[in-house]
Amino acid sequence: MAVHFKHVAIIGVGLIGGSLGMVLRRKALADQVVGVGRRVENLRTAVDLGAIDRYVGDPKDGVRGADLVVLATPVDTYLDHLKDWAHCLAPGAIVTDVGSVKGVLVEQSEAAMPPGVHFIGAHPIAGNEKTGVAAGSDQLFRGARCILTPTRHTNLGALERVKQLWEETGSILLTMDPHLHDQILGAVSHLPHVVAFALMIALADLRDHEIPSLDLAGHSGGGLRDTTRIAASSSEMWRDIFLWNRDNLVSFIDRFERALEELKHLIKAGDAAGIEKAIERAKAEREKLNARTPMST
Amino acid sequence: MAVHFKHVAIIGVGLIGGSLGMVLRRKALADQVVGVGRRVENLRTAVDLGAIDRYVGDPKDGVRGADLVVLATPVDTYLDHLKDWAHCLAPGAIVTDVGSVKGVLVEQSEAAMPPGVHFIGAHPIAGNEKTGVAAGSDQLFRGARCILTPTRHTNLGALERVKQLWEETGSILLTMDPHLHDQILGAVSHLPHVVAFALMIALADLRDHEIPSLDLAGHSGGGLRDTTRIAASSSEMWRDIFLWNRDNLVSFIDRFERALEELKHLIKAGDAAGIEKAIERAKAEREKLNARTPMST
Numbered sequence: 001m002a003v004h005f006k007h008v009a010i011i012g013v014g015l016i017g018g019s020l021g022m023v024l025r026r027k028a029l030a031d032q033v034v035g036v037g038r039r040v041e042n043l044r045t046a047v048d049l050g051a052i053d054r055y056v057g058d059p060k061d062g063v064r065g066a067d068l069v070v071l072a073t074p075v076d077t078y079l080d081h082l083k084d085w086a087h088c089l090a091p092g093a094i095v096t097d098v099g100s101v102k103g104v105l106v107e108q109s110e111a112a113m114p115p116g117v118h119f120i121g122a123h124p125i126a127g128n129e130k131t132g133v134a135a136g137s138d139q140l141f142r143g144a145r146c147i148l149t150p151t152r153h154t155n156l157g158a159l160e161r162v163k164q165l166w167e168e169t170g171s172i173l174l175t176m177d178p179h180l181h182d183q184i185l186g187a188v189s190h191l192p193h194v195v196a197f198a199l200m201i202a203l204a205d206l207r208d209h210e211i212p213s214l215d216l217a218g219h220s221g222g223g224l225r226d227t228t229r230i231a232a233s234s235s236e237m238w239r240d241i242f243l244w245n246r247d248n249l250v251s252f253i254d255r256f257e258r259a260l261e262e263l264k265h266l267i268k269a270g271d272a273a274g275i276e277k278a279i280e281r282a283k284a285e286r287e288k289l290n291a292r293t294p295m296s297t
Numbered sequence: 298m299a300v301h302f303k304h305v306a307i308i309g310v311g312l313i314g315g316s317l318g319m320v321l322r323r324k325a326l327a328d329q330v331v332g333v334g335r336r337v338e339n340l341r342t343a344v345d346l347g348a349i350d351r352y353v354g355d356p357k358d359g360v361r362g363a364d365l366v367v368l369a370t371p372v373d374t375y376l377d378h379l380k381d382w383a384h385c386l387a388p389g390a391i392v393t394d395v396g397s398v399k400g401v402l403v404e405q406s407e408a409a410m411p412p413g414v415h416f417i418g419a420h421p422i423a424g425n426e427k428t429g430v431a432a433g434s435d436q437l438f439r440g441a442r443c444i445l446t447p448t449r450h451t452n453l454g455a456l457e458r459v460k461q462l463w464e465e466t467g468s469i470l471l472t473m474d475p476h477l478h479d480q481i482l483g484a485v486s487h488l489p490h491v492v493a494f495a496l497m498i499a500l501a502d503l504r505d506h507e508i509p510s511l512d513l514a515g516h517s518g519g520g521l522r523d524t525t526r527i528a529a530s531s532s533e534m535w536r537d538i539f540l541w542n543r544d545n546l547v548s549f550i551d552r553f554e555r556a557l558e559e560l561k562h563l564i565k566a567g568d569a570a571g572i573e574k575a576i577e578r579a580k581a582e583r584e585k586l587n588a589r590t591p592m593s594t
Contacts, residue, residue: 125518144518145516145518180508180510183507183508183511184508184510184511184516185516187500187503187504187508187511187516188500188511188513188516188517188518188521189517189518189520189521191496191499191500192496192520192521192524192525193520194557194560194561194564195492195496195524195557196524196579196583197560197575197576197579197580198553198556198557198560198579199488199489199492199553199556200578200579200580200582200583201556201559201560201575201578201579201582202488202549202552202553202555202556202557203484203485203488203582204578204579204582205552205555205556206484206549206552207484210480210548210552211477211480211481211484213477213481214480214481214484214485216485216582216585216586217585217586217588219442219471219481219482219484219485220485220486220586221422221441221442221485221486223486223489223490223526223527224485224486224489224586225586226523226524226526226527227489227492227493227523227524227525227526227527228489228524228579228583228586229520229523229524229583230520230523230524231579231580231582231583232580232583232584232587233576233580235573235576235577235580236573238572238576239569239572239573239576242564242572243564243567243569243572246564246565246567249564250561250564250565251507252499252503253557253560253561253564254561255499255502255503255507256495256496256499256557257554257557257558257561258499258502259495259496259498259499259502260491260492260495260499260550260553260554261554262498263491263494263495263498263550264491264547264550264551264554267491267539267540267543267546267547267550268543268547270540270543272536272540275535275536275539275540276532276533276536278494278498279494279530279532279535279536280532281497281498281501282493282494282495282497282498282501282528283494283497283528283529283530283532285497285498285500285501285513285528286493286497286525286526286528286529287529288513288514289513289514289517289521289522289525290529291514
């Protein structure tokens with residue numbers, strides 16, 4: 001029998017929260033899904049799209065009586081949120097999230113739970129540079145990875161229920177330590193975002209200061225568009241990810257800078273064999289990525 | 298009336314040379330298209346796919362009597378090629394190319410022409426990380442930009458004929474100075490390739506030296522795949538592009554490094570407002586790229 005909740009509260013009904021609501025409602029996995037948010041217009045859209053049954057403005061009203069609360073707001077807001085309404089939850093309730101960073105955020109969220117309330121960290125690696133419930137879909141998670149990040153404090157029954165919920169979305173489940181999550185996502189997702197943002201900034205600088213006739217849209221091709229697609233992502237979300245995964249990220253940027261510096265020196269020195277060897281390595285590693293089903297983001 | 302050639306020789310029947318041959322033959326723009334190459338197997342495929350009528354091993358045999366020669370070999374081979382067979386061409390013949398760098402390469406190629414033979418630099422910005430005539434298509438150039446790079450020595454009649462040829466492929470024609478071409482392509486294409494190669498190398502280094510459980514294929518999503526798609530490009534071709542556009546590229550990498558360094562410092566300092574502002578700028582510039590039809594690479 002499919003996992004079932006009586007009362008689900010979704011805090012932050014955006015692309016991810018809204019899409020999860022659509023799955024919950026379409027598959028009747030919950031008696032009711034209540035949306036909580038600040039923008040009434042967005043919440044109305046969420047009702048129209050079938051992402052939630054109803055909405056409230058005050059999270060306390062939304063979570064009271066909930067057996068599952070999904071935190072789908074920017075990660076930087078978690079602790080304020082939990083301070084505001086976690087005490088309204090009854091023992092046995094589960095709080096889960098969809099944030100792109102875990103690590104200390106999971107530790108702090110766990111510590112903010114009242115007695116008997118369980119926190120389960122989750123990171124569905126879905127979505128793209130689009131935002132808002134209007135871009136949502138109950139198919140958003142299909143085939144995408146979802147990483148659960150239990151700790152030694154995790155209640156196994158609660159973990160199992162959250163796991164079953166994400167299985168219902170069509171996600172492929174992975175489980176790992178919250179700190180390892182931040183290392184791995186720092187490498188495969190956060191670092192590429194930093195690089196894509198810096199590339200767009202550098203190209204704008206080149207146009208503004210060095211090549212006045214450079215027309216980035218008119219002169220560029222699919223290569224630049226692909227390479228920088230993720231540079232169109234939400235600045236609020238990525239600001240928070242960068243801040244919450246700061247130490248890993250700075251260390252990974254250092255490593256990228258070393259790789260880039262080496263390539264630059266080979267080019268500067270006109271070292272044809274060295275350049276070719278470096279490209280061959282990059283190419284071989286890139287081709288290995290094609291061997292498996294991609295995650296969505 | 299469409300442009301027409303009696304005898305076209307294509308030196309290097311790969312993705313670009315082969316696709317151009319397919320257009321020439323399908324649209325009957327030439328009485329005969331002769332392929333020149335080193336690998337007989339590839340040349341046989343080119344005949345089977347209708348990219349060329351016949352092939353020869355010695356370029357001198359291929360170009361003798363040609364009114365159009367298309368140089369579609371790696372740019373590093375141009376001068377050796379021209380030295381080998383340019384003297385076989387009769388006055389009035391046109392030599393054109395499809396190389397991704399122009400600048401001094403165009404100057405040197407012009408200088409290598411015998412009296413009355415015209416060199417016209419061309420760069421169809423088409424193709425992708427695939428190589429070989431088997432990946433070719435007479436639709437490859439449709440909607441893609443093709444940049445012609447005339448100089449003050451250029452014969453205008455020859456330029457017009459090459460222009461008409463590329464118009465027949467469905468390309469959108471741009472004309473610019475060969476040195477400006479290398480600045481612009483250095484920015485929108487060569488720099489992103491350097492960045493994508495360096496990113497794949499840095500991620501492999503991270504896996505090999507820092508995060509042993511990092512599974513680049515299993516843990517990454519569409520974001521990394523898009524960002525690094527061009528890292529699977531031909532190492533021979535990109536080695537040559539990097540070498541031939543070395544000065545621009547080193548200067549552009551410097552600028553990218555400065556943009557990256559600034560972003561890193563904002564992250565290190567935990568400067569939320571500064572990070573957000575930088576991302577907002579990158580995002581705004583990236584969104585402008587969506588305003589126009591992309592080129593193919």
